[in-house]
Amino acid sequence: EKPLKTLVDFTKTRVLNPGESQEVSFFFPLSDLTVYDEMNRQWILEKGNYAVKVGASSNNIQTQYPLQIIKDQYYPLE
DSSP states (O other), X not given: OOOSOOOOOOOOOOOOOXXXXXXXXXXXXXXXXXXXXXXXXXXXXXXXXXXXXXXXXXXXXXXEEEEEEOSOEXXXXX
């Protein structure tokens, strides 16, 4: 089974005063979204629609971005 949510990156901001903001950037390889396929003995990024969610915590999502994977992508064991 695939987890419902997966943490792939995070960062801390400097201490912010009320009303203040800070821009941060995130980059992650799509291979971070793979799950292990026991039958084929390799990692797979399954085709489908995903959501990249950004927030203060997993229970406090501020925004999300759609991500569509058009076909299964396999990643061999390393």
